[in-house]
Amino acid sequence: MVWLTFSSSPSLFLGFLIFFFLPFCHRNRMAMAQDDLGWFCDNAEGNYTTNSPYKANLNHLLSTFTTNQIDYGFYNLSYGHDHKAYAIGLCRGDVRPDTCRSCLTNSITLLTNNCPTQTNAIVWYEDCFFRYSDRSLFGTLDLSPTRFVVLPVTNNVSDARFTQLATDLLQQLTPRAASGDSRLKYAAGRIAVPNFPVLSGAVQCTPDLNSDDCSNCLDASIAQVRDAYDTVPRVRIMKPSCNIRFDINRLFQDPPASSPPPNFSNTTTTTNTSPRGNKARKLVLVLVPIIVVVLAALLLIIIIILRARNSNKKNEIANEESLQFDFDTIKIATNGFSDANQLGRGGFGAVYKGRLPDGQNIAVKRLFQGSKQGDEEFKNEIVLVAKLQHRNLAQLLGFCFKQNEKLLIYEFVENSSLEKFLFDPIQRESLDWNTRYNIIQDIVRGLVYLHEDSQLRIIHRDLKVSNILLDAEMNAKISDFGTARLFEHDQTRGDTRKIVGTYGYMAPEYAWHGKLSVKSDVFSFGVLVLEILTGQKNNRAQTNKEISESLISHAWRSWQSGNSLDIVDPCLKSGSKIEMARCIHVGLLCVQENPLERPTMTTVLLMLNSGSTTLPRPSEPAFFINSNYSKMSEQFVDHSSTQDVNELSITELYPR
Structure with missing residues (x-):
């Protein structure tokens, strides 16, 4: 009876799983889900196995990481001789030590759960970031990966001035942060304009960087603000070596008072734990994988059930209805694809200017009817391009196909090519x-x-x-x-x-x-x-x-x-x-x-x-x-034309 109930209602089954296994989960997991800004497991740099020397060194390093004394929110530690493990942790400059340690503890838990075999991983939180690797991280400028975060705004606040004000503020803060010493490279401030919300900002580098590397990292981040976040007032841009942030709903503080600075040289930890501590650690290392495997197996069962129930449904494109235009509407918009409306002609079709009933100007690419591209391949490629949203990319509005007619509809770009x-x-x-x-x-x-x-x-x-x-x-x-x-x-x-x-x-x-x-x-x-x-x-x-x-x-x-x-x-x-x-x-x-x-x-x-x-x-x-x-x-033959205007070519079928 229980199985019948779950198979007919996967959501009840999932609820049962969450209720049953919740006591085994770390009690900070809920807090982690609320304020982590993202993580990255680097598959390109290789993986490690459960019994490898690197795994043992990394486990030891992570288990003792936050027990080391800090005053300025920066950890730089390593452990081992062969296959050494390295780790860096940095808290935001205005975070207190107890909050910093809590954030880093959550970071370690998240990465070990979500990147179980990758030798290189990084996670960003609102209050800190943490990364580990099998290579030395100290004093190295790393600009990627980059994490972009746009935070929700309570009121519908949108104004183009946010971007300019934020850029000006962050550029003013950059030299202050870069001039910091080996303990702290952080600067915060705010800018006020009459009849406009107060905008606060903060910039920070890992203090192991020199002044030039810090400035270069922050400059690269600031250059990306205008590209992606026009009129957005709450933004975080996080890189491995630096981060910038601006916000209208909070005030970033100056660093809290602290005791004399620690030595941030590249430290190797060699602390020996007690037999009781080793036993507890081994118990955790045994139980956690078992719980993860059980949860993964049960979730896999749910996925199989859902896929079986949907096996007879037609495989459709995501959001196809929102992208597809009516052929007659486009034909009217282009005056029947008249020569007077033709903007250009290329290797895959002609481009026409059109005007939709709502007054919007469009550019319509009409593919030649001899194109070998099938309907499914045509629609799948449309979905691929539709996911690309950037001010410096031509925006795809939709598509249309009717019998042998295949059309692409783009924003109209006034000045041609x-x-x-x-x-x-x-x-x-x-x-x-x-x-x-x-x-x-x-x-x-x-x-x-x-x-x-x-x-x-x-x-x-x-x-x-x-x-x-x-x-x-x-x-x-x-x-x-x-x-x-x-x-x-x-x-x-x-x-x-x-x-x-x-x-x-x-x-x-x-x-x-x-x-x-x-x-x-x-x-x-x-x-x-x-x-x-x-x-x-x-x-x-x-x-x-x-x-x-x-x-x-x-x-x-x-x-x-x-x-x-x-x-x-x-x-x-x-x-x-x-x-x-x-x-x-x-x-x-x-x-x-x-x-x-x-x-x-x-x-x-x-x-x-x-x-x-x-x-x-x-x-x-x-x-x-x-x-x-x-x-x-x-x-080689030129497969494109130099006469295209507002043009996007669709490729003929070939292995990709």
Whole structure:
């Protein structure tokens, strides 16, 4: 009878499980669920086994971690000789010692439960963060992973001034925190504007960082505020080496008074516990896994039951109804897909301007009826792109399909593509240096989101000037995800047997061997930067018989001779020469032949936003000898068009 009740009502069964096993759970688990800001188990750095030496060292380190005396909220400990375990804990600068220890204790419990085999893990709470690893963490600047948290607001408060005020406040606090000593690098403050809520902020680095590393970490975090949190008044951005926060509903305090500072050198603990303590610890280590296994088994039974009950239901796309448009509505909006409404035409279809009944302007991509992409693949790809939400990405509004008709509906971007301006001798005059520099930064922010900050890790594979759209304020938006490739967050590279993209922008390891990674997009970005700076196409040697070398080769020779600014577009009669030279340097770093030497887009963002950062010397770029282009042109075909406007291509079916 009991089994019949549970099988007919899984929610009652789950309730029984929670009621029965609740006494075995740690009594602080409820508090943990309320204020943890997120955790990250790093699968890329490897796992350990139950009986491994690292596991034993880590268990010992964690069991004695919070028994060590602290006064400034910073722990840095290690244990073991072979397969040593390292751990760092940091509490917010205004947290008292008892609250700090409680937070770190909760952190240890959460990570050991949620990252049971990963050698590297990190968790962020409101009052502290904690991480452990099999490598030394002391004095090392780590900018990833990054955790973004937007806290709920009691009242519906939204104002664009929040972003600017928060950025100004955090930038004022950064030098104060960076100038702190080895005990504490923390600063808090607030800013008040008449007839506007008081905004409080706090910035903090791990005190083992030097002043420059602390400033760089905080600058990188502050640069991400405007990208993701326009008009949001309660935000946390957490990195392994630093964190920033601002809020209208609380006041961050100065550090509490404390006793003389401890020594924060890289300490190795060798404390021996008593036999009674060892026995209790062994008992805990035996009981906790048993409880976890039982709970996991029962939850697995619930999942199997729910899946069995839904096995006869049709597998539908999540939120399909909210994304799908009526075909007749789109046909009317585009005046029957008239030639007068056509904005452009590419390899996969034509793009039309339309106007919905509510007055909203849209761009409609009408795929050619000969497309081999099936309905399910078409809809699944739509859902993938719909999950990408960022101000520097073209926003997908929905889709439509009817018999052989397949349509993509996008936001209408007023100024078409960057190509229409950059390579037009008249329109190019309107692109002054400030506009071009802002476009470069917008592209960087969009790529950082795709590579690091979105729920999905996306490699674009076809980044070029025609796929950069410009809105009414000349803000850049990356478009055309038809050839994009989805990666797991712990996946660093992949292989493909079909090369898609645009000749001249493809990285050599991808074009020749099908080796794909985020560094493929970095290479394309480097080409883009050089084109934006010069107003010339990268394959200029192929289109102009009077020119004997590619743009990359030309930029490299000029940089080597110390005359890098000679390649700058003559239209740029004013603007910061330092910024121009720095962008050329960054562009050459991005097009280096060895993908391991190219920077990540997060590093590029830091290079562009921190003038004090010293840039490394680039090595010889790929395709330096112009004959390489000819060799490539015989092997690869451009699968996209340079005439697309407001365009997003859908790929033909191929293994991903």
